[in-house]
Amino acid sequence: MTFLSLNHVTHQYFSKQGFTKAIEDVSLSIEEGQFVSFLGPSGCGKTTLLSIIAGLLTPTEGTVTIQRQPSSNTNIGYMLQQDYLFPWKTIQENVLLGPHIQGNITEMKKEKAIQILEEIGLASVVKSYPSQLSGGMRQRAALARTLMTDPKLLLLDEPFSALDYQTKLKLENLVSQMLKQYGKTSLLVTHDIGEAIAMSDTVYVLKARPGRIAKTFQVPDHLRTLTPFEARQHADFNDLFQTIWKELDQLESESIN
Amino acid sequence: MNRNPSTDETRFQQHLKKLQKEKRSIMIWQLIIFTSFFSLWEISSRLRWVDPLLFSSPTKIGDLLLAKITDGSIFMHMRVTLLETVAGFLLGTVLGILLAATLWWFPKLSKIIDPYLVILNAMPKVALGPIIIVALGPGYFSIIAMGAIISVIITTIVVYSAFQGVDRNYVKVLRSFGANRFQIFKEAILPASFPTIISTFKVNVGLSWVGVIVGEFLVSQKGLGYLIIYGFQVFDFTLVLASLMIIAIFAAIMYQLVERLERKLIRG
Numbered sequence: 001m002t003f004l005s006l007n008h009v010t011h012q013y014f015s016k017q018g019f020t021k022a023i024e025d026v027s028l029s030i031e032e033g034q035f036v037s038f039l040g041p042s043g044c045g046k047t048t049l050l051s052i053i054a055g056l057l058t059p060t061e062g063t064v065t066i067q068r069q070p071s072s073n074t075n076i077g078y079m080l081q082q083d084y085l086f087p088w089k090t091i092q093e094n095v096l097l098g099p100h101i102q103g104n105i106t107e108m109k110k111e112k113a114i115q116i117l118e119e120i121g122l123a124s125v126v127k128s129y130p131s132q133l134s135g136g137m138r139q140r141a142a143l144a145r146t147l148m149t150d151p152k153l154l155l156l157d158e159p160f161s162a163l164d165y166q167t168k169l170k171l172e173n174l175v176s177q178m179l180k181q182y183g184k185t186s187l188l189v190t191h192d193i194g195e196a197i198a199m200s201d202t203v204y205v206l207k208a209r210p211g212r213i214a215k216t217f218q219v220p221d222h223l224r225t226l227t228p229f230e231a232r233q234h235a236d237f238n239d240l241f242q243t244i245w246k247e248l249d250q251l252e253s254e255s256i257n
Numbered sequence: 258m259n260r261n262p263s264t265d266e267t268r269f270q271q272h273l274k275k276l277q278k279e280k281r282s283i284m285i286w287q288l289i290i291f292t293s294f295f296s297l298w299e300i301s302s303r304l305r306w307v308d309p310l311l312f313s314s315p316t317k318i319g320d321l322l323l324a325k326i327t328d329g330s331i332f333m334h335m336r337v338t339l340l341e342t343v344a345g346f347l348l349g350t351v352l353g354i355l356l357a358a359t360l361w362w363f364p365k366l367s368k369i370i371d372p373y374l375v376i377l378n379a380m381p382k383v384a385l386g387p388i389i390i391v392a393l394g395p396g397y398f399s400i401i402a403m404g405a406i407i408s409v410i411i412t413t414i415v416v417y418s419a420f421q422g423v424d425r426n427y428v429k430v431l432r433s434f435g436a437n438r439f440q441i442f443k444e445a446i447l448p449a450s451f452p453t454i455i456s457t458f459k460v461n462v463g464l465s466w467v468g469v470i471v472g473e474f475l476v477s478q479k480g481l482g483y484l485i486i487y488g489f490q491v492f493d494f495t496l497v498l499a500s501l502m503i504i505a506i507f508a509a510i511m512y513q514l515v516e517r518l519e520r521k522l523i524r525g
Contacts, residue, residue, distance in 0.1 A: 080429065080430070084424070084429075086445070097431075
């Protein structure tokens with residue numbers, strides 16, 4: 001059954017100088033429990049697309065539905081490039097931000113927060129402030145915050161791009177495992193080809209100005225079952241990497257000409 | 258690695274000692290400036306290097322203060338001015354923050370009144386003194402209003418621009434949880450602006466003293482501003498300088514209190 005579907009979504013930004021088309025005629029559908037990636041150069045409207053799916057932005061044309069409902073009615077988790085933990089709140093308060101906003105902090109939710117923080121390896125810093133944590137720990141806390149509200153759909157906007165390489169690889173594994181465990185449908189935006197292949201079931205390659213889907217790649221089954229780190233070591237990983245690399249290269253030269 | 262941990266410990270002790278020495282030397286210098294300023298003042302007044310009628314002298318000021326403290330007459334003036342200043346400060350600051358919040362809440366309103374804010378800010382507020390006094394009557398209310406009006410517009414402008422400068426992504430996080438406008442303000446906009454709000458507190462402490470003293474110049478029968486203007490009229494500059502000293506001490510205390518509040522509000 002189709003979980004998320006985008007129907008001919010187009011979005012323009014207006015300014016005094018005129019308008020720019022951020023994305024044009026994007027249509028796709030994602031099954032429940034799938035992990036898909038959007039891969040593309042800067043300016044391909046990745047963040048715009050996520051904001052539209054999250055219901056934070058109304059597209060100038062087209063519709064987005066999640067389980068046949070408008071997306072603004074659905075509980076969506078959003079992870080950003082940086083953690084955006086609130087520096088004046090403790091890690092626990094940050095993780096409980098969703099329930100706090102929705103006005104339903106209960107003992108059960110508090111226990112759940114502690115449980116998620118334990119699973120994610122942050123049990124010892126529950127009462128700390130974000131400034132006392134490393135970048136990787138902060139991004140993990142942001143993941144815990146996102147999972148707290150039990151979102152049906154998870155939007156990941158380059159969540160690993162600000163981290164060092166080692167932390168990034170570790171976090172890819174953790175996030176992928178947590179999302180599988182909780183059975184989430186997820187949508188990752190990235191400009192890292194390896195990350196897209198290692199984590200996803202489907203990779204959409206976007207072209208820039210205006211952003212539209214150029215090509216779709218299915219990640220082979222035997223790579224999907226591996227953890228992102230193992231997948232990166234697999235021989236077939238490189239083949240797919242090369243194919244996508246060429247595709248992106250070609251798109252780039254087309255856009256220059 | 259540390260084959261000899263005792264050396265590390267001694268190095269640390271040396272470091273602490275150095276810090277302490279530095280702190281002591283700063284304090285000594287501050288004391289030197291303090292004593293030499295007042296002794297120089299005293300000496301030049303006694304030896305008539307400066308006109309003692311105009312510049313008085315620390316001992317005369319001290320004697321006067323002591324006399325006024327013993328007969329208790331100074332306390333009434335101190336209380337009046339202090340109350341007016343604190344009230345003016347609180348009123349101006351709170352009103353300014355409320356106005357900034359209103360502008361944030363209604364972005365269109367902020368665009369509409371922007372030029373008026375600029376003009377009001379540029380205008381010297383103490384020039385409104387006579388109008389305020391006639392409107393509110395010569396008394397506490399006018400003086401408190403003077404203390405408030407001098408800081409309210411600049412507070413509005415500074416705090417509003419802090420509200421606008423809050424990273425949009427914090428708002429995005431909150432909106433993804435379905436936060437309404439009030440929650441966005443309470444959870445992100447306001448706490449993220451605390452550092453700016455505190456620094457407007459610091460500026461406003463000084464501004465309210467200006468407003469209140471000018472207000473007392475214009476109208477009052479009581480207060481430190483009144484003592485200054487009275488001393489000026491009877492050519493008693495010892496009284497003028499003594500009042501000034503008290504104001505300086507009070508202003509410094511208020512500033513310290515604001516700094517303490519700052520440390521409490523802003524963590525990390």
